[in-house]
Amino acid sequence: MAKLQEKIELKALISGYCSEKGISKADFAVKANVSEATLSAIENEKWDKISVAMVKKLQSFLKSETTGTLYETADFVAVMRACDAAKEHHLMVGLVGDTGTGKTTSLTAYSRNPNVYRVTYEKSMNPKQFFTSLLKEMGVDFAGNIYSMIGKVADELNCKEKPLLIIDEAGKITHPVMLYLHDLREKTKGNCGVVLAGMPYFREHLKKAAARGKEGVSEFLRRINVWHELAGLSVGERRFVVKDHGITDPEKVEELLHHEKFGELMNGIMLEKIISEQL
Structure with a gap:
C-alpha cells in the first residue's frame, strides 16, 4: 500500500x-x-x-505540471513577458528557441496561472485528438465532430477573463490542425491570447509554405502579431546556476560552463552530482 x-x-x-x-x-x-x-x-x-x-x-x-527550481534568466523573463502581453492584449505570439533553452519549463510555470491552458502538440495526434486534449486541459468533457469541438473551445475561452492558450511544440503542427487553429483564432481573437512555441524552424517553415502559396498559411502567419527568439543562457547565468547547485570546483565549473542551453546544463549538473556521490 x-x-x-x-x-x-x-x-x-x-x-x-x-x-x-x-x-x-x-x-x-x-x-x-x-x-x-x-x-x-x-x-x-x-x-x-x-x-x-x-x-x-x-x-x-x-x-x-510542476517545474522544480526556477531561475529568472533573461529567457525566462522574456517568456513571462511574452505570455503577459499575449494574455493582456489578446495577441498571438510566436516563441522560438532551440531544444534545451527552457521554453517548456518557462511555459509550464506560467500555465499555473488562472485561465491559462497549455497543450503540447504531439506528431502522432490527428486534429480530433488535439482538440480533445485541449478540451481536457480546459477541464471540459466534450465529444463531437471537429466543427463542434472548435466551437466548444471558442465558447469556453470567450467566457473567461483574459484567457491564454499556450501550444508547445507548435513547429510540429500539421497543415490541417493549423487551418483549424486559424478558425479558432478568428472566433476568439477579441478575448483570448495565444502563444505558439517551437523550434527555430517553426517560423521558417511557415514562411516557406506561405511563399509556395500553401492554403491558409499566409493568413495564419499574418495573424502572429510578434515573434521572439530565445537567446540561451549567458555565461553569468550559467555560472550562477552551477554554483547554486553546490558545484564550486573551478575545473568542473569551467567544464559545465560550456553548456549554453539550460537543458544541457542541468543534465551536466545532474551527471556531475551522480559521479560525485559514487566517489
Whole structure:
C-alpha cells in the first residue's frame, strides 16, 4: 500500500493546484483523467478506496505540471513577458528557441496561472485528438465532430477573463490542425491570447509554405502579431546556476560552463552530482 503520508500529501497538492489555477475539483478530474468519485474519496480521506496505482497516476500528473527550481534568466523573463502581453492584449505570439533553452519549463510555470491552458502538440495526434486534449486541459468533457469541438473551445475561452492558450511544440503542427487553429483564432481573437512555441524552424517553415502559396498559411502567419527568439543562457547565468547547485570546483565549473542551453546544463549538473556521490 502507498504510505498514508503520501496520500495526505497528495490531497494537499491537489487542493493547492486547484487553488492556484482557480479551477474546481471537477475540472481537475477531467484534466487528470480520473473520476470525481476518486477525488471525493481523497477529499474525505477515504484512503482505502485509493489504490497505489491511482496515487502514482495523480503524482505523475502533478509532477508534469510542476517545474522544480526556477531561475529568472533573461529567457525566462522574456517568456513571462511574452505570455503577459499575449494574455493582456489578446495577441498571438510566436516563441522560438532551440531544444534545451527552457521554453517548456518557462511555459509550464506560467500555465499555473488562472485561465491559462497549455497543450503540447504531439506528431502522432490527428486534429480530433488535439482538440480533445485541449478540451481536457480546459477541464471540459466534450465529444463531437471537429466543427463542434472548435466551437466548444471558442465558447469556453470567450467566457473567461483574459484567457491564454499556450501550444508547445507548435513547429510540429500539421497543415490541417493549423487551418483549424486559424478558425479558432478568428472566433476568439477579441478575448483570448495565444502563444505558439517551437523550434527555430517553426517560423521558417511557415514562411516557406506561405511563399509556395500553401492554403491558409499566409493568413495564419499574418495573424502572429510578434515573434521572439530565445537567446540561451549567458555565461553569468550559467555560472550562477552551477554554483547554486553546490558545484564550486573551478575545473568542473569551467567544464559545465560550456553548456549554453539550460537543458544541457542541468543534465551536466545532474551527471556531475551522480559521479560525485559514487566517489
